[in-house]
Amino acid sequence: MDATPQQHPRWTLDAFRDGAIATLPLLPGLCAFGIAFGTVAARKGFSLLDACLMSATVFSGVAQIIVVDAWPNQLTAATIFATAVVTALICSRFILIGASMRPWFGGIPERGRVYFTLYLLVEPPWLLGTRYYNNGGRDPAFVLGSCVVCWLSWVIPTAPGYWLGASIGDPHRFGIDLIMPAFFVIMLVSMWQGPRRAAGWIVGSVVAVVTAQLFGGFWYVLAGALAGSVVGGFVDD
């Protein structure tokens, strides 16, 4: 069962392609988000190059939209630091997400590639990769392939969003805003291992809803994830 990583093929093109293909159904949802950021950036008077550069380097949708939307009138050291704090707050769940990759990625000797993959690791590749791992897959290129599709579908749609803005149409009307939530639900169904293991999901949901109601903003995912995973980690005995 516990095969050493050396016995598995690593960084193959096949696994990269499989990861990329598994991500394709999400493209409309991913692109809609990129378009939304382009629209906000254009409205705020950023250049297209600025907007694409930010998408390419920061690669964090909610953080970018919030910071650009609330761009400070005076950029001082304090306001620049504040943008970093807001970004870290929104991305705090990735501390846990990255940690959960340790058992898989920890045994891989190509550290540079591992850290590069982690830099691009957003939820879809993480969840698709987790399922791939649970089904016996070990090639990290699967995750990287999915990450690259997400990155491209975030950076490229910034341009049409920038040029066309609100005239592109209302994603709400066609349910495109629900692609990501639906994907999350689908991943949850494929993780189902009986009601006992779902105790953490229920605790996470309740903590998230209560936190969102009490504090709003960004804390609820982190709070729910921490509570839910600790409970989930303790139920089986």
Added chain:
Amino acid sequence: MIERDPVSFIAVLAAMTAAVIVCRLGGYWLLGRFTIGVRLRKILSALPGAVIASTIAPILFTGGVSALAALVTAALTMFFVRNDFAALVAGVAVAAGARAAGF
């Protein structure tokens, strides 16, 4: 007036990118300092479900009939058909239909 001179813009970009890198790499790096015991491994393997549950629960709570119908449809389709794409299309179609019907 909104200020966007190149140097300040690059500074913001660098600050945000640094924050993203600290979060995306930091947790992984930190766990490399410890041996992962059975308990921690269990907690980590429970994390994906917990993150998903905490992301979608508030949406179910506040998203109205169309979101609820879409997500229930996606879950049921996935349960019976076991195909990501079919479940996604079914869920989104129900959302579009529910919204067209005025929900």
